[in-house]
Amino acid sequence: MNALASMALLIDLYPSLAQVQPAPAAPESGLQPFEVPANTVLFSENAPCQGFPLVLQGEIKVSRHSGDGRSLELYRVVPGELCLVSSACLFRAQPLTAFG
Structure with missing residues (x-):
């Protein structure tokens, strides 16, 4: 495209x-x-936010690591949707709380 x-x-x-x-x-x-x-990997837990993903095609799987080494999928960002983790990180100026 x-x-x-x-x-x-x-x-x-x-x-x-x-x-x-x-x-x-x-x-x-x-x-x-x-x-x-x-x-x-577009963004990682505990990293500073480097931008805001706007999805045009495909999807972003947003997950968190668990204490036992597994990951838990929180949600997926598809075209037209916003990433809540990235939004919270940008508005609060705090590190990311998940990876995508």
């Missing part, structure tokens, strides 16, 4: 971004769509 099509899809999935200035498609916005291979 080219960058222009990605930006159009971004506005379709997250319509409130149409009100943001500079516009998401503007070079000065800093938004860069990119593809991530399956099973790539």
